Amino acid sequence: MADIDRPASPSPEDRKRLDAEAKQKEDEEQSKLPYKWVQTIGDLDLTATIPANIKGRDLDVKLTRNxxxxxxxGQEPIIDGTFPHQIHVDESAWTLESVKDGKELNIHLDKVNKMEWWAHVITSAPKIDTSKITPENSKLGDLDGETRGMVEKMMYDQRQKEMGKPTSEEEQKMEMLKKFQAQHPEMDFSNAKMS
Known part of the structure; x- marks a missing residue:
């Protein structure tokens, strides 16, 4: 079978320039939103500036799972839409706080899936590139034992793949094969394949 011509991957300089252009476009799209938002792997917080004369009773805030x-x-909503993933309504909340320039509506969303980055707050908003998110390593200690183990394994496997090395499962399979080969030297393993 003939090799299919594949386009050459961009050079490191081109990749850096393309990433910078994509980041600039993403920043411009996000700056046009009537709110700002940040997230951790477990939750998401958004803030919107509100006139200083507005009180909590003047706001209409509805949070659902979706x-x-x-x-x-009586005004156009600041945000109105469907989440890309579900939230825990009982663990989510909103507050109205006084700040230097007036007031700020703060909405805290508790994610149901604590292993997933959101590309946007609502599905109609512009997306961010979640592959470029670098989680804070210090937060790893905040996770419970089982979740932390899963995250560490995922991070290890990701690093291994990036270096072209076997993942933890592939390493386990190779180790089992070595043990089996040692126990059965009479068998021919020359055509053995790992799958």
């Missing part, structure tokens, strides 16, 4: 609608009563 979406959010928030804004000043």
């Amino acid at each position: 979406g959010v609608k928030a804004g000043i009563k």
Whole structure:
């Protein structure tokens, strides 16, 4: 079978330039949103500036497992849409706080899936590139034992793949094969394949 011509991968300089252009476009799209948002692997927080004369009773904020609608009563909502993933409504909340320039609506969302980055707060908003998120290593200690073990294994496997080395499962299979070969020297393993 003939090799198919594949386009050459971009050079490191081109990759860096393309990443910078993508990041600039992403930043511009995000800056146009009427709110700012940040996330950790487990939750997401968004803030919106509100006029200083607005009180909590003047706001209309509804959180459901699948979406959010928030804004000043009688006006166009600041945010209204469906989440890309579900939240725990009972663990999510909103507050109105006084800040230097007026007031700020803060909405805290507790993610159901604590192993997934969100590309956007609501599905109609522009996406961010979640593959470029670098989690804070110090937060790894905040995870419970089982979750931390899973995250560490995923990080190890990701590093191994990036270096072209076997993942933890592939290493285990190779170790089992070596033990089996040692126990059965009479068998021919020359055509053995790992799958």
